Amino acid sequence: MSQKKDRLFIFGFAQDNWSSQSSKISPEKLCPSPSNSDSFRLWGDELRGKNILLDESHEIEALIDWDFTYIAPTQFILNPPWWLFLETAEMWPSDLHDWKTTYESRLETWCSAMDQAEAILNPNALPPPLSKYMRES
Known part of the structure; x- marks a missing residue:
C-alpha cells in the first residue's frame, strides 16, 4: 500500500x-x-431536471432541493451525472446487463450534446474536453 x-x-x-x-x-x-490541488466547489447530488425551476421564457429561475449538497473536489464534475437513468441501478426493473446497455446509450446521447455545447462555448476550456473525461469515467 x-x-x-x-x-x-x-x-x-x-x-x-x-x-x-x-x-x-x-x-x-x-x-x-487534473490538478489535485485545485479548489473545492459546492456539489449537489440531487441537481437534475426536476430540481430546476424555469420562468416563462425558459430561463432558470431557481434551484430547489438542496439535500445532499456538500463541498467536493472540482474533479467530481469529470464524472457523468448519475441521473441519466432517471432511476438508480437498485431501482432498475430489469437485470444489470439491461441497465448497462441503457446507461451507455444515454451516456453517449449526453456526451454528444456536451460535444456540441463545448464546440460553441469554448473549445479550449480544458486540454481534453469535459465530454472526453466523462466517456472515460
Missing part, C-alpha cells in the same frame, strides 16, 4: 502507472489527471 499512498487521485488517468487498469489501457489514450 505504501507504493499507492497519495496516488489514488491519478487512478484511471494517463499518469496512472500502478493500478491493474493501467496495464490494460494505453496512457496515450487517456485524459491527463
Whole structure:
C-alpha cells in the first residue's frame, strides 16, 4: 500500500502507472489527471431536471432541493451525472446487463450534446474536453 499512498487521485488517468487498469489501457489514450490541488466547489447530488425551476421564457429561475449538497473536489464534475437513468441501478426493473446497455446509450446521447455545447462555448476550456473525461469515467 505504501507504493499507492497519495496516488489514488491519478487512478484511471494517463499518469496512472500502478493500478491493474493501467496495464490494460494505453496512457496515450487517456485524459491527463487534473490538478489535485485545485479548489473545492459546492456539489449537489440531487441537481437534475426536476430540481430546476424555469420562468416563462425558459430561463432558470431557481434551484430547489438542496439535500445532499456538500463541498467536493472540482474533479467530481469529470464524472457523468448519475441521473441519466432517471432511476438508480437498485431501482432498475430489469437485470444489470439491461441497465448497462441503457446507461451507455444515454451516456453517449449526453456526451454528444456536451460535444456540441463545448464546440460553441469554448473549445479550449480544458486540454481534453469535459465530454472526453466523462466517456472515460
